[in-house]
Amino acid sequence: MRLLIVEDDQQFASVLATQLARHGMVGDVVPSLRQAEQALASHEYRVMLLDRQLPDGEGADFVPRARAIRPGLPIVILTAKSEISERIDGLDSGADDYLTKPFSTDELLARLRAILRRPTQVVIQTIRIGNVRYSSDDREVWVDGEKLTLPRRQLLVLEALLMRHGRTVSRAALLESVYGLDEHLESNALEAHVSKLRRALAESGAGIKIHVLRGLGYMVQEIRQESAGPGRQ
Structure with a gap:
């Protein structure tokens, strides 16, 4: 947030x-x-x-x-x-x-x-995709009922993607969700966080995957919905 x-x-x-x-x-x-x-x-x-x-x-x-x-x-x-x-x-x-x-x-x-x-605010309290549950209230991620603890940056990346699951999130939009205005950013820092997050999700048995869409951005989807679209990793 x-x-x-x-x-x-x-x-x-x-x-x-x-x-x-x-x-x-x-x-x-x-x-x-x-x-x-x-x-x-x-x-x-x-x-x-x-x-x-x-x-x-x-x-x-x-x-x-x-x-x-x-x-x-x-x-x-x-x-x-x-x-x-x-x-x-x-x-x-x-x-x-x-x-x-x-x-x-x-x-x-x-x-x-x-x-x-408050009901006047459009806020998703809980997101469920496959066996993954994310609560925006306590900022916790659960996989098959087990809490998945992630470093802060990886949690921010996952939160931004889950809030827009099924849609492409541009690199610029993801950077804006993860880094403040005055924070120093290494050129490949975001890619490193995404790579580590993908590994953490796979190791936890999470039923979601982060797709890297070349030249477009990133997308999180449930694994059973995967399709081999062009440019998708």
Whole structure:
């Protein structure tokens, strides 16, 4: 899951992104509303974490602009202001939730889960393909009832493919799901993750396979539905 973190306190933002990464999430950090607007126009995000006081404006005032770019985007306002009137203003701006700093990572994660469970959000809670089950709520993969533990990058790759199973996912789209804006990327890093993931799935007895479609991207399908199409590995 990819999130946009709009926060000008670099140390706080870095710690927050690191904590989220430990839970399998990719957090893109931008320090201003202008850069947030550019990021929203260029990338897909599941949630935006928005500080209230930013160098170029008030975070709550940015909520309608963000929704104009990404309708339905869940937004959580983060702030050091704890007054009830401030919370009311933040929620009245259209934000989905309001969290006062400092806060625990566990509380933030719980609030994110609650937001993404709301019926107004199009979120697939559980995906089942053959003997493989993936839960987007707890981010766990199960094969024949046995939990399959994967490194973070491989889990992000599998999540992105399962969310679009049966469809081709371009290399660019997969990279966007797995890496943040400021992360250094080796030229063949994605291919290495896909290769290791394919091996892990095969060794676990998973009834799915990741196909490499030359020049197009990647696709995950149930093994019994395989067909020898051109360019498919």
